[in-house]
Amino acid sequence: MIEANSLCKSYGAFKAVENLSFTVEAGQILGFLGPNGAGKSTTMKMLTGFLTPTSGTALINGVDVVEDSVSARKSIGYLPEGAPSYGEMTVQQFLSFIARARQIEKSDVSASVDTALEKLNLRQVKHQTIETLSKGFKRRVGLAQAIIHDPQILILDEPTDGLDPNQKREVRGLIRDMAKDKIIIISTHILEEVAAVCNRVMIIAEGKLLADDSPQGLIARSRYHNAITLVVEQAEKAASVLSELPQVAKAELNEGELTLFPTAEKGLLEAVTAALNENQWRVSALRLEAGRLDEVFHSITRRGASA
Amino acid sequence: MSGATNVMRRELAGYFATPVAYVFLVIFLVMTGIFTFYLGNFYERGIANLDPFFRFHPWLYLFLVPAISMRLWAEERRSGTIELLFTLPITTTQAVLGKFLAAWSFIGLALVLTLPMWITVNYLGAPDNGVILAGYFGSWLMAGSFLAIGSCMSALTSNQVVAFILGIVVCFLFLLSGLPMVMNLFNGWAPQIILDGIASLSFLKHFADISKGVIDLRDLVYFALVTGFWLAANVLILDMKKAN
Numbered sequence: 075m076i077e078a079n080s081l082c083k084s085y086g087a088f089k090a091v092e093n094l095s096f097t098v099e100a101g102q103i104l105g106f107l108g109p110n111g112a113g114k115s116t117t118m119k120m121l122t123g124f125l126t127p128t129s130g131t132a133l134i135n136g137v138d139v140v141e142d143s144v145s146a147r148k149s150i151g152y153l154p155e156g157a158p159s160y161g162e163m164t165v166q167q168f169l170s171f172i173a174r175a176r177q178i179e180k181s182d183v184s185a186s187v188d189t190a191l192e193k194l195n196l197r198q199v200k201h202q203t204i205e206t207l208s209k210g211f212k213r214r215v216g217l218a219q220a221i222i223h224d225p226q227i228l229i230l231d232e233p234t235d236g237l238d239p240n241q242k243r244e245v246r247g248l249i250r251d252m253a254k255d256k257i258i259i260i261s262t263h264i265l266e267e268v269a270a271v272c273n274r275v276m277i278i279a280e281g282k283l284l285a286d287d288s289p290q291g292l293i294a295r296s297r298y299h300n301a302i303t304l305v306v307e308q309a310e311k312a313a314s315v316l317s318e319l320p321q322v323a324k325a326e327l328n329e330g331e332l333t334l335f336p337t338a339e340k341g342l343l344e345a346v347t348a349a350l351n352e353n354q355w356r357v358s359a360l361r362l363e364a365g366r367l368d369e370v371f372h373s374i375t376r377r378g379a380s381a
Numbered sequence: 382m383s384g385a386t387n388v389m390r391r392e393l394a395g396y397f398a399t400p401v402a403y404v405f406l407v408i409f410l411v412m413t414g415i416f417t418f419y420l421g422n423f424y425e426r427g428i429a430n431l432d433p434f435f436r437f438h439p440w441l442y443l444f445l446v447p448a449i450s451m452r453l454w455a456e457e458r459r460s461g462t463i464e465l466l467f468t469l470p471i472t473t474t475q476a477v478l479g480k481f482l483a484a485w486s487f488i489g490l491a492l493v494l495t496l497p498m499w500i501t502v503n504y505l506g507a508p509d510n511g512v513i514l515a516g517y518f519g520s521w522l523m524a525g526s527f528l529a530i531g532s533c534m535s536a537l538t539s540n541q542v543v544a545f546i547l548g549i550v551v552c553f554l555f556l557l558s559g560l561p562m563v564m565n566l567f568n569g570w571a572p573q574i575i576l577d578g579i580a581s582l583s584f585l586k587h588f589a590d591i592s593k594g595v596i597d598l599r600d601l602v603y604f605a606l607v608t609g610f611w612l613a614a615n616v617l618i619l620d621m622k623k624a625n
Contacts, residue, residue, distance in 0.1 A: 119464070119624065123468060124464050124467055124624065125624055144472055145470070147468055147470045148470045150468070152465075155461075158462045158464060159462065160391070160460075162395055162398040163394070163398065167394065172469070175387050175470070219465075
């Protein structure tokens with residue numbers, strides 16, 4: 075379990091993280107979401123013991139990251155931002171170094187290196203020096219070193235940055251597979267990633283926690299939640315007629331797409347289809363909106379920034 | 382302790398994975414040769430000892446040791462691997478010791494490779510091998526002190542050139558502190574106890590004693606203290622400022 079109590083980190087007058095408190099339980103995949111420079115990485119660096127908080131505490135399984143940093147680090151696997159590694163080493167040498175540093179038994183070092191190579195699909199490059207590898211491979215080497223000791227807590231700073239879509243998919247699959255009984259924290263500014271991987275999201279901007287919810291909960295905050303978007307002939311006329319319906323709060327016409335926002339009353343879809351049939355307008359596309367994460371993100375981070 | 386050995390092994394392997402190790406070894410051997418034979422008049426003196434060989438070691442170390450130490454921490458800072466290193470379950474002291482020991486044993490290796498010099502002098506005459514052994518030991522000890530200074534300077538910056546220059550400057554101060562050009566600055570106004578203190582900081586004086594074959598406990602303690610002080614400062618600097 076991770077417990078952060080009023081974590082603060084400031085550099086002179088600049089507050090990178092301000093009064094951040096949260097707990098994460100086993101089984102949770104927590105996504106830190108926020109604009110660049112929001113304090114996501116700083117928070118992760120404090121949790122992993124790399125940075126000392128200006129004030130506040132963080133406990134990793136009850137162990138304080140400042141008081142007993144070395145034992146707190148033992149249960150964590152960490153991928154720092156940009157996946158730094160020793161470029162002159164081969165993948166295998168590097169992973170063996172990490173395995174020994176992680177205090178894996180001598181006899182088990184090569185087995186755990188093999189498992190990590192296997193999991194990240196790195197077998198074919200294990201004898202290459204890391205500096206000769208492509209960005210995607212380097213990122214996977216970084217992930218391999220983070221999971222080599224099968225840590226109970228995984229903290230991954232932008233794990234899929236620089237990967238191609240297929241690799242992103244693989245890494246997300248890997249994260250989901252490992253999630254059982256573990257705590258995983260990932261930071262990202264890719265919205266789709268949060269919906270694809272996480273079961274909890276914290277939105278951070280300018281060092282402050284602005285939202286803490288499930289991805290579904292966040293999507294439900296969207297004003298598009300349960301709205302209907304359609305492409306219809308005579309769109310302008312349709313807009314004015316449909317906006318009169320009691321179930322429609324507002325109609326917006328945008329680049330040929332008409333979006334109808336629901337009121338509290340139920341049965342928006344039925345009412346709209348009935349009205350469309352009645353007027354015999356031809357509809358070429360119609361979709362029910364779940365909500366738009368980018369819109370939620372935008373409104374939360376902008377509201378937070380101005381507050 | 383296993384943390385320190387692991388860091389040391391990685392670091393040493395790193396030297397040999399890049400041209401750094403080979404370039405250093407070749408330059409060290411060529412330079413010691415030049416100093417001994419041309420500047421030290423090894424043959425012309427007609428005396429069978431390694432005095433002309435050891436005499437130039439402090440000056441050689443002044444440039445070559447900061448060249449080894451400059452990358453120790455500056456490189457970790459520049460590439461961001463410092464974040465990786467200090468989120469492993471390793472203490473700062475273990476990491477500092479591991480890196481220091483790697484560099485120190487590497488310089489030890491460079492010294493071992495000068496053994497042909499020792500063989501030559503034994504072939505040409507009958508030197509006092511005890512004195513030569515003491516010279517090697519003293520030289521290695523002194524290299525450790527240079528290295529501790531360089532490592533500490535390297536922790537201050539993410540720029541290797543800055544680390545190199547800072548290393549040379551601080552090493553130079555320690556090297557010269559007993560010479561007249563430094564002492565004259567203090568003569569006449571500073572009390573005798575301070576003059577003695579500054580003069581006794583000199584690497585040259587302590588090294589000269591050992592390389593004459595006189596292994597005085599005070600000289601050993603001196604180098605151990607200097608090395609220990611700078612390594613402790615190194616740990617402190619890293620603890621205070623890990624991130625860039």
